Amino acid sequence: MTNLGDLGVDSVFGVIYPPQVAMVGLGRVMEQPWAHNGMLGIRPVVTATLSADHRVSDGLRGARFLARLDELLQKPEEL
Numbered sequence: 827m828t829n830l831g832d833l834g835v836d837s838v839f840g841v842i843y844p845p846q847v848a849m850v851g852l853g854r855v856m857e858q859p860w861a862h863n864g865m866l867g868i869r870p871v872v873t874a875t876l877s878a879d880h881r882v883s884d885g886l887r888g889a890r891f892l893a894r895l896d897e898l899l900q901k902p903e904e905l
Contacts, residue, residue: 837873
């Protein structure tokens with residue numbers, strides 16, 4: 827995991843080198859326009875990225891991980 831958001835970086839695209847197999851990158855929290863349930867508003871948004879070695883894992887597992895991360899970050903007070 828790398829978080830460069832506290833330095834003002836919007837997003838992180840990691841490069842992995844063996845023996846690493848994956849890296850999650852988090853950018854800074856930004857206020858963005860967001861549509862939710864038919865309503866448009868301003869919400870805090872963070873860009874999360876995943877770089878992974880496909881010899882170890884596949885895209886489906888990575889997509890599931892990012893979807894779960896999104897789910898958890900919707901209610902950070904419960905973490």
